[in-house]
Amino acid sequence: MISGRPVLEMHHIGQVFPGVVALDDVHFDLMQGEVHVLLGENGAGKSTLVKILSGANPRSSGQILLDGVEVRIETPRRAQELGIAIIYQELNLIPALTAAENIFLGREPRRRSGFIDQKRVVTDAQSLLDELHAGIDASRRVCELSVAQQQMVEVARALSLQARILIMDEPTSALTGQEIGELFALIRRLTQRGVSVIYISHRMEEIFEIGERVTVLRDGRHIETRPIAGTSREELVRLMVNRELKEHFPKVRVEPGAEALRVEKLSRRGVLEEISFTLRRGEVLGIAGLLGSGRTELARALFGADPVDGGRIFIKGKPVRIGSPRDAIHQGIGYLTEDRKGQGLVLNLAVRENICLASLARFSRLGWVSRTRESNAASGFVDKLRIRTPGLGQQVRYLSGGNQQKVVMSKWLCSESRILLFDEPTRGIDVGAKVEIYQLMNKLAADGAAILMISSELAEIIGMSDRVLVMCQGRIAGELSAAEATQQKILNLALGGN
């Protein structure tokens, strides 16, 4: 239900960080009841823009109007008062508290005695959650809820604050297909109530499904705002990157070589059940499955990060024992984790130091690191992978997601890994960088590396894999060749069909 006047207008928005112009003369407006998609590569300025709205970047320039009245949003609290709520990629809930306690955190209804009115907290929260058709018991602790349910709790919290503008930053990145459907239904109910949504996502399918208008940002500038109906995916991609992306998945097939990795009946109680498969050199083996199907757990077990109860692992035909990540790295395995910032990078170390972290022994003698050799190696990877960084000494926290991912990849290339476990290699990465990562995978496969690629994006699995294993509840539910893999077949297996 869109009514004709903008609830929010942003004019001539600018934001300068030391040495970088993050936003330059950006315009944005939002109608009541609208889902307005904000699109752009990483580093295009989307996050900066929503941070201005949420009061996290108070030193921006330009004009913000709410219902035609100019406002200044200097603190997150002010944003809250103005009815602007933001739901971040990383959820901001307190795991040990219940859903109800989280929803009313800081605003608990009190009895006359001054104590918190626990009963009202729960009943009020429950009615909010029920309104959202969330199907969540308000008295359950947040740590027992799924990511999708936690998101619902965040939305309920926003509504309890009378939010009129809801900003969602990559809300579906950790959701399964069904959960995404539920989220979209929720968004539609919200917009019918007159809530306006700013929606940030990289997933094109979603944008077309949920969005009404789209604003494309590039390099901190406003490129275009247009209705989504009548726009094609190719057009949007072109606006974002300003260069035609010929094909989405530039897969190059390589004749598979010798066996690189063989797994026999790998098991871990309650997590993995008799997993067996073979991975050959030059091959990209896709691992599909829903969240919780054991995909990441499989990668962690292969990498020695989690213990296993049984099963054998062979590398180049020889049985090996992998009890720790150290063992795995010695065997030439590299593991690009799903959680880039939490497990892949040391954010406050430099690009050079991150690239060389897994192979520092090679650059040192008697514990003494040779900076020259280290820098030479690192700068080789920066060139080869086209990592955009001001220098080797730059802390990786300042790089965009795509460039950070390339740093992690460089780390494993630098440690001369020949078996690469890629867990969601393109999550949260813009289109341009995605393609570069696909091309890199092609190159690695052509050089004889063996790649195991876990992904939640079915298109990516189908587009980049030579073979697909589908996991379901800790088991391998089926194997599909590149030719026979379709989204439907994969989903069917992942859901426990056959």
Place this chain on the structure above:
Amino acid sequence: MRVKSLFLQHGRQLTTLFVLILLSAALWALSPHFMSLSNWLNIAQQTAINAIIAAGMTFVIISAGIDLSVGSILALSGVVMASALQAGAPVPLALLLCLVVGALCGSANGLLIARGKLPPFIATLGMMSVARGAALIFSDGRPVSGFAPGFRAIANGEFLAIPLPVWIMAAVYLIAHLVLSRTRLGRYTYAIGGNEEATLLSGVNVKLHKTLVYSLAGLLSALAAILLTARLNSAQPIAGMNYELDAIAATVIGGTSLLGGEGQIFGTLIGAFIMGVLRNGLNLLGVSSFVQQTVIGAVIIVAVLLDMMMKKRRS
């Protein structure tokens, strides 16, 4: 360009240095005697012990840990060494024994933290009490005093008109700087403090390196014990009380983040000097030691407060 990049990389240390200079200028204005060479040598000598312990503390804090046991380790290694000396052990052997005791206590901390998964605060809190108790048991609660001039020369001796403790402090900082910036141990110390999980998943032997970091802290406490015992001509089982707090203060004033992953060793040296200069200056001005405590505490709070405000402005 060079100046700019120097400032970008070491801005925090330069600020601390600036504070030190400012403080010195103020004290000079208040007390002319402050700026004499002899007084500065005095300050350096008094700062040496805290500075040496703080160097170890810096490693620990960069690794996102904390070590509360350094003062007790100093006492224990001190009385062990003193007893060995009195029993007639040759000086080099006694010194070695002292360092070994310190390093062993530190490794015990490290093993409890790395293998036993104890929080550093708890493990070293326990060690603080254990080592203190051990020092009291070992010495029967009495100071061990009276050593040969050869040993006391460690504190009284001079080289090129500069007291030996100052040389030792300089050497410790030079080596610590090289270890932190040029060796794998140093790199891994930052990496563990920055993101232990990612470091572990990069195949780094996190347990070993954590243990090494705490061993180093113990070793440097023992080195400080040698200097203190030589200076006082006596090893006290109650020596080193609250030294952990001075060391933590010097480290934090020097810009090392208690969250780990960040920090520079020379910042800590400047931090130790700020505390030394302050104590010295307040003494010269005849300020009572009660007031001194209050002032130093306030300085620590203000220093960290300013640092956080500046960091916020930069980001």
